[in-house]
Amino acid sequence: MTLDELQPGVCCTMKDMTADGALGQRLMDLGFCPGALIEIVRNAPLIDPVELHLDGYHVSIRHNEAKHIEVEA
């Protein structure tokens, strides 16, 4: 399943990533790598983007980008 399908409050583990190029690089730079523990914290008031908790810090990404991250709840 992909990260954008999960609801706020859920924790998951990252499995793989289907993005490359700038998006892939950016995600990897911020610590998205297999085995990383990701918590979905909250959606923005207008649903998009979504705030995640990862490795002790918070990062927000759009659902469109979250679609590229494969996770396991």
Add this chain to the structure above:
Amino acid sequence: MSPRNLLVALAGQPNCGKSTVFNMLTGARQHVANYPGVTVEKKTGFFDLDDTHVELVDLPGTYSLTSYSLEERVARDFLLGDLPSVVIDVADGANLKRNLYLTLQLLEMEVPTVLNLNMMDVVERRGQRVDVAKLQEILGTPVVPTKAKKGEGKEALKAAVKSLVGKAHGPVYKIDYGQLEDHISELEAVLVEDPVLSVQYPVRWFAIKLLEGDAGVTELLTGTHLDAQKVFDRVESCRQRFHKEEGHACERHIAFTRHGSCAKIIRETVTFPEEKRRNLSDRADRYVCNRLLGPLILIAILFVLYEISIVFGNWLALQIWPLWGALESFAGDVLPQAGFLNDPILRSLGLWVVKSITAILNYLPIFFLLFSLIAVLEDSGYMPRMAFILDRLFRRFGLHGQSTLPMILGGVYVGGCAIPGVMATKAIPDERARLATIMIVPMMNCLAKVPLYLILIGAYFSDVAGSTMFFIATVTLFMALPVAKILSITVLKKRPSAPFIMEMPPYHVPTISGVLRRAIERVWLFMKKIVTVVAAVAVVVFVLINYPGLTDSRKAHYEDMQDAAVAAFMADVGRTGFKDEIGSEDVLPIILFGEAIRDAKRAVTDQDRAALIDAEFQEENPAYYAVARRVGKDGKALNKSLKKVIRVRKQIRREARAERFETSFLGTMGRALEPVTQWAGFNWRINIALLSAFAAKENSAATLGSIYGIDGSDQSVQESMKAGEGGFTPLHALALMLFMALYPPCVPASIMVRSQSNSTKWMLFSIGYQTLLGLFVASLVFTGGTVLGLTGVQAMWGFYALCVATTLIMAMIPTPEEKEAVVASNITQVNTIALKEE
């Protein structure tokens, strides 16, 4: 021996407290510029290390050192090209795992690195422990903990820098890339053969970057290597073999291995507290980013920002105005004296330039408050929250969550300024959205557009003034949003659009010194840029509105008027006791003498002080004084006569100026434009006012004032405009207001557009499309309204409805990304279906 001048770079990820460390090391000794050729800010500071003078360069904050973003490229090019002796890598001690990712890349580049664990106070508060000695041992490079906010650790950091200078580098931590190592060695062997490249760049790093498929390094190779194609072939073969063996791409393997290494180091050196606590930031975000409260808090913050910077700032500007006024009168004193009819060119040009500059300086308090408040928002960590809340909304129009601030500064309601607005677009990471924002910020209602609105509303909409103000204040947003959307799906379509990935750092309480420093820095940078440009433009505009000047016959006509006035005065002089003391050549000096007394006594409320001034002037020239201040019977009589001369002088100066104006280059242009602008209802007088507004928008009101000849009379501009333009209807005024709303950026703002978009083409585009759009809208409203027989108010609300409707329609059109996403999901669907069928 250590070198006497040392270049040290400061690297670090965003939100690691890098600027605090920078300020701690350098104090006030710093200056800001741009990196050559790009809009990335380059901050340089200085400090001393015993007898060595150290130049500290603040690199842009980056998570990594790839070549996907401009900041990363700039940072990397500096490390490779300028060869700093030492790099201080600032890391957020509380987020060490992520921060190490950059550290390992720096070590890989073989630059002498000091790892600075900053924010140790936060680390302690959270109950974490970092084994600094162990970390230092693993990395093979000095590790220095600091609490930069409290100024702790400064000396240790300097000592560590010193320990690295001039010493042979020991073995540092090397990432083991496992299965990729063979390929790395294979490429290293090829690269080492090149005599230039292997000396200039670390070979292992180069090989890894090539395997990563890094665009910047690929370029480097093409530029330096004699047989680049051979190397590329080898790289390609390595990448393909690796992909085949391991099943995924090299770059992914490299990044994942780096993260693995970071995690491993953290396991060995950091101990986390047992229980996980929700920190304060998390709890605050529950409200700040809440679905209902979030937007409300945002509006409240924007309201406060507006109130303080614009409303209070305006008040403050008024208080400070005497200072700029004094500057103007000082210039008036220094420059050559005024003439009766014409002033010497040096005087009129000098005063013109000074006035243009003071008009901009007048905004200084507003800018200072704005920049301070922005620094507070930035330092506190609220900015990313703002973007988080609004991104979805703005996305629909091709903008970005971070476009909010530039638009607020530009004046979403009424009374901003495009210059700081355009300046603030710097923070937007998405190139397409950034340019779209730059293009629409000048369409907001800046402070300088307001005088014209007020004149027109006063003259033509006085019965519905409140709602008209509301109309013009809000309609701009409904014009700007569709325009942003249109631009982003047309001319900006090809521009790279970055993914929205944004860190939400914990909240910090901003420090006063940090905020002030930032505000002063930006104000100073702004001043340097703007004041020089404004001065240059002022000269050009001066020439345009004063030349070719009056014809000889008109000059003679005005001189005759002057002579007649002087002769009448002299006849009166002949009947008084002053007939031997005052000649016709004294007339102008007496007038100026009177003005000088008035100027000297301006703002003097103390009676004794005023008497003293009077005494001084009387001593200087008793005869002049008697006439100017009505002393004695003769003085009184002559003063009356003098007043007539002064009135005539004012009148002929005004008439001559208006005439010069009409026949000037700008005036000719105004007439030439009439065939085009008639559809918008503008005659040549309005055209001149609009043309002169290009230098600064306040000019529109000032120019109308001088066209309708208000100076010296008690009529307000709106009254004299109404009297001067008998045929004008509210429809004319509405078209004019809308044109002003869409008016192209003024000259200083255009310069800012140029510097932020880094291209003259975008500046010209910005000027061009807004002029055309403005003309189109004004013509639509005027001609359309006339044809349909609408009143001004009907046309106003009809247009409003049209704009809101366009905004809604524009919101429906999918952005290029959404189109791609739809295509992508269709493909996945097709694939899944295909898979199922198999």
